[in-house]
Amino acid sequence: MKKNITLTLRIIVALILIQTLRFKFTAHPDSVYIFSQVGLEPYGRIGIGILELIAGILLLIPKTIWMGATLTLGVISGAIFMHLTQLGIEVNNDGGVLFITAAFIFILSAIILYIYKNEIPFIKKRP
Numbered sequence: 002m003k004k005n006i007t008l009t010l011r012i013i014v015a016l017i018l019i020q021t022l023r024f025k026f027t028a029h030p031d032s033v034y035i036f037s038q039v040g041l042e043p044y045g046r047i048g049i050g051i052l053e054l055i056a057g058i059l060l061l062i063p064k065t066i067w068m069g070a071t072l073t074l075g076v077i078s079g080a081i082f083m084h085l086t087q088l089g090i091e092v093n094n095d096g097g098v099l100f101i102t103a104a105f106i107f108i109l110s111a112i113i114l115y116i117y118k119n120e121i122p123f124i125k126k127r128p
Contacts, residue, residue, distance in 0.1 A: 007116055011060045014073060014109050017102065018057040025050035031093055039083050052076050060113070067121050070114035077107045 059069030
């Protein structure tokens with residue numbers, strides 16, 4: 002049961018991360034607008050897209066789940082920070098969907114990392 006739940010969480014996060022890549026890598030106008038607003042267009046858009054791709058893949062490989070969750074938390078923390086400081090909750094009249102999605106991914110990634118905390122090699126194992 003636990004394996005099915007964690008696998009489902011990992012797949013959900015990985016699919017969301019990978020699904021958004023088409024917007025970043027094809028220079029979709031909304032993506033270009035967002036990254037222009039925060040001064041990261043085009044290198045930040047492409048770089049963050051690459052990091053999200055790596056995170057999505059790491060989440061699907063059993064030995065690297067904790068790395069994928071950690072990387073996802075870092076990238077999504079940046080997205081949430083930009084929403085709260087520069088972009089606002091609602092971007093281009095999206096009703097806050099991007100922000101809510103980022104918060105959702107953050108929460109799921111934190112849960113995944115908590116579940117796999119004993120897999121982190123440099124953290125002391127607890128019984």
